[in-house]
Amino acid sequence: MNVPISYRGVWQRTLLETGECQDVRSRVYWLQTGLWHADIRIPADRPDFTGVMSHADCSAEQLSWLAGQQGFVGITVVQDNQCEWQRAIDFQPPLGNRDIGRMHFAHPDKLLEYGIEDTYSEIWERITGGGNKRCYALQLLDHGELAEPVIFLIVYGNHFIYSRNRPAGLQQPFSSSGQLQQYPYDVLVRALDFEISFGQIQAESGSGQIMLSTLPWREGQTAFDRDPMLAAFEGGICPGPGPGKTWRVLSDNQ
Numbered sequence: 001m002n003v004p005i006s007y008r009g010v011w012q013r014t015l016l017e018t019g020e021c022q023d024v025r026s027r028v029y030w031l032q033t034g035l036w037h038a039d040i041r042i043p044a045d046r047p048d049f050t051g052v053m054s055h056a057d058c059s060a061e062q063l064s065w066l067a068g069q070q071g072f073v074g075i076t077v078v079q080d081n082q083c084e085w086q087r088a089i090d091f092q093p094p095l096g097n098r099d100i101g102r103m104h105f106a107h108p109d110k111l112l113e114y115g116i117e118d119t120y121s122e123i124w125e126r127i128t129g130g131g132n133k134r135c136y137a138l139q140l141l142d143h144g145e146l147a148e149p150v151i152f153l154i155v156y157g158n159h160f161i162y163s164r165n166r167p168a169g170l171q172q173p174f175s176s177s178g179q180l181q182q183y184p185y186d187v188l189v190r191a192l193d194f195e196i197s198f199g200q201i202q203a204e205s206g207s208g209q210i211m212l213s214t215l216p217w218r219e220g221q222t223a224f225d226r227d228p229m230l231a232a233f234e235g236g237i238c239p240g241p242g243p244g245k246t247w248r249v250l251s252d253n254q
Helices: 060-066 185-192
Strands: 009-018 027-032 036-042 070-079 082-090 100-107 110-115 120-128 135-142 151-156 159-164 195-201 208-213 222-224 237-239 245-252
Touching (some): 027 151, 070 159
Antiparallel strands (some): 009 027, 027 036, 110 120, 135 245
């Protein structure tokens, strides 16, 4: 069942309150299509990553900070005033509780969320909404099979979230509060190699310019050269970013 139109669009979180903290400084964005969602959560007080081009260039402090980021992609299920985000890929390890909230629209572009299985409240304010014609979710294929690692592209209006999972078969072995030093360096680096990039599609070129990313050195770079859905497609498949690569259309303008 598709998500109600009232939820669709690009949302920015302006407040998080839990029993332990109040957060108005983290940069958090949620893109919601008719079925699929993508989410990126970058904590405040990010260290300086000037000159860093990969995880191999990071200090222990920088790696520790990267481990505290959040983000995910999946399917959204709305029933009455409850909204559940069922995650297909997730930067953080699963905690056992569902991601489900009780929702209240203060007005059409301001959404209040209250945790059902966790104690929290959030305020979301819509950046872009309405019946936007550019609204779709794609998953990358490699020679007709699901690409590994898993890659999604979620687009609403002129905003996108591009998400690439960590290497296949590898789960993040720590929580954001874990003791990172107990893990071998190569395991730590591979576990942190999870890209969630938020950006805008350029009007003239159709390329996706990255504004915010779980890989800070990706900011300012291009996630894709051309809006994939501008090309003709058939059978739910459109051209991908290289030889043998295509995009499977998960949802389109719904």
